[in-house]
Amino acid sequence: MAAPDLIPDSEGAGRFLPWVVAVMVFFAALAGAAALALHQATGTWRNDLANTITVEISPLDSPSGGDGRNDDSAGARAARESERLAAVTAVLRATAGIIGVRPLETAEIASLLQPWLGDSGPAGLIGDLPLPRLIDVQLSATERVDLSALAKRLAGIGPGIRIDDHQIWLGKLVRLSQSLQWMMAACLAMICFATCAVVIFGTRAAFAAHLEVVELLHVMGARDGYIARLFQWRAMTMGLKGGLIGLAVTAAALFALSRLAADLEGPLFGDLALSPFALLVLATLPFLAAALTALTARRTVLRELSRLP
Amino acid sequence: MVRFENVGVRYGVGPEVLRDISLHIAPASFHFLTGASGAGKSSLLKLMYLALFPSRGRMEMFGQDISITHRRDLPALRQRIGVVFQDFRLLGNLSVFDNVALPLRLAGEDEKRTQNNVSELLDWVGLGARLDDGPDTLSGGEQQRVAIARAVISKPSLLLADEPTGNVDDRIAYRLVRLFEELHRSGTAVVVATHNDALVRRFSHPVLTLNDSMLYPASAYAGAELGAGSDIKAGPRRKSG
Incomplete structure (x- = not known):
């Protein structure tokens, strides 16, 4: 029933x-x-973040550079920053366990700031800021990279270079x-x-x-x-x-x-x-x-x- | 089949509504249970259909001591008991057929056999044409026949009827008892509670009488003749004075 x-x-x-x-x-x-x-x-x-790190290269101080010289023109400073970027990139590419190195273009960095500072273009506020250079680094999932040793090697290139492994955030x-x-x-x-x-x-x-x-x-x-x-x-x-x-x-x-x-x-x-x-x-x-x-x-x-x- | 020894019943902390009840209902016996209203007839029947447990004393049903019977074993004992309630207690949302079929379905009886048995029994009680009707559409007498059919459909070992003649005239009451006698002859032990002394006197079955919460054999109290081989083995002495 x-x-x-x-x-x-x-x-x-x-x-x-x-x-x-x-x-x-x-x-x-x-x-x-x-x-x-x-x-x-x-x-x-x-x-997403487990196998990536970001290397941040602080801009050289103006008028006095981070390396102590104070007679740099803007062009010379940009050239030295490019040299540092190339040196850092070379160290990263030579490090075992790193499978990808991609320096972000200045425009990409500026676009990251756009939500907060507005779309002012290269001649605007963002263009005037001393932006750091960022390098997106892909790590191998199988081969461990000694980040402390890498940080020391990068510090040897110059001051203001640091690794952000995103762990705090x-x-x-x-x-x-x-x-x-x-x-x-x-x-x-x-x-x-x-x-x-x-x-x-x-x-x-x-x-x-x-x-x-x-x-x-x-x-x-x-x-x-x-x-x-x-x-x-x-x-x-x-x-x-x-x-x-x-x-x-x-x-x-x-x-x-x-x-x-x-x-x-x-x-x-x-x-x-x-x-x-x-x-x-x-x-x-x-x-x-x-x-x-x-x-x-x-x-x-x-x-x-x-x-x- | 049913054996009580010095059974007492009280509700909560109140006085005992049944005192020192000792009786033995043998298989295939027939008893009337009489007594004034409030004498405890319904409570005694409740004990017998296991809707109430004694506060003291020993109670045995179908050879099992109820005080040590596990709760899970009680339904099987209850399925051996048919009860006709004074107020019929038919389920208004079920048809006549389903009301009568209920005990068989609870016992897990085969549905085809249930259909046959219920139809046959309802034919026998003259309600074969009312199978699909609701109880509310039946007269009082018809409802009573449905209630009786429901009580006997599973061929119980013990049939208890609580004031089945209370709402019918003497002629119908007599026929009802004759119906119970037929069941009794087929091997069912029957206990009919009634306060209709005139009806009881028309039959020669043993009478149990409740008075002042105590049970007396009929010969000692009601004056009716006990049938040969009365099943009442013991009862309290009648109070003097």
Whole structure:
């Protein structure tokens, strides 16, 4: 016999359960999406930066150069900077474990500053700034490079040459990301707790509303598991219904957010797009919600039944 | 089949509603259970259909000591008991057929056999044409027949009827008891609780009488004749004065 025949939908407490589950799934999906996106982005940042370093060559001081000479013209200074760049590049290319060396053009460096200083062109503010020269260095994934030794060799070329392995920046970013992920996990746990509390309340109300039927089944020899299944089935149906509603609302919200994020054009926001795997995880939420409501209802009914003789 | 020794029942911390109950219901026996309203008939029946456990004393059902029977084994015992409730307790959201089929389905009976048995029994009680109707569309007498059919469909070893004649006239009441006698003849032990002394006197079955929370054999209290080989092995002495 189909279970709903014995325990019909009640007029009272059970009716709001799908809507509560829908709200819970909506919040859980948002928190989950945020956590998954951050996790994914952290991984991307790590991978992107794990095998790269940036060598920064500070501009020579003007009018007094870093090497102590103070009679340089702008042209001579530029020539010396080019020499230093060539020397550094040569050292890098000669270092075992380095598989790619690419000095950034001045225009590329200027474009990195554009978001903050504006598009003023070579004759504008950016053109007047003493910009450092940057060299993007690709490291081998298999051969380890001794960065300390490399830094010493580069320092021998001249002052103001340093290696940035991005670890400080990356560390802060990862810590922030991980903190946010933990917060999202805590949010998910609280959502689960609240959902369970609502299901327990609703199941107890339904149990009380159908106590006469339950007692009759009990007297007829129905096992506790059989009676629990009646409520479990009912809770699962409502949980699934609510979960699908919540997921639909979440999908609309995430779509809207993705459109807004796309407008930002920031280098970091591109990494926050959800992968197919993350979307698949989110798609399982209604089923997880249904399972959670069913199990909670089952435990609640079994506990209530244990009070019967 | 049913054996009580000095059984007492109290609800919470209140006074005992049943005191020193000792009785033995043998297989295939027939008993009336009488007593004034509030004497404890329903509580005694509840004990017998395992909806209530004694506060003290020893209670044995189908050879098993209930005090040491594990909870998971109780449903199997309950499935051997058919109960006709005074208020019928039919499920309003199920059809007549499904109400009667319920005990068989709970016992995991084959669906085809369930269909055959239920249809046959409902024909027998004259409700073969009302299989798909809801209980609410039936008269009181028809509902009672459905309740009885539900109680006996699984051929229980023990049939308990709580005031089955309470809402019907004497003619129907007599026919009902005759129906219970037919079941009794097929091997089912029957206990019929009633406060209709006139009805009880029309039959020669042993009578258990509850008075002041205690159980008395009929010969000692109600004056009705006990059937030969009465199953009442012991009962409290009638209070003097």
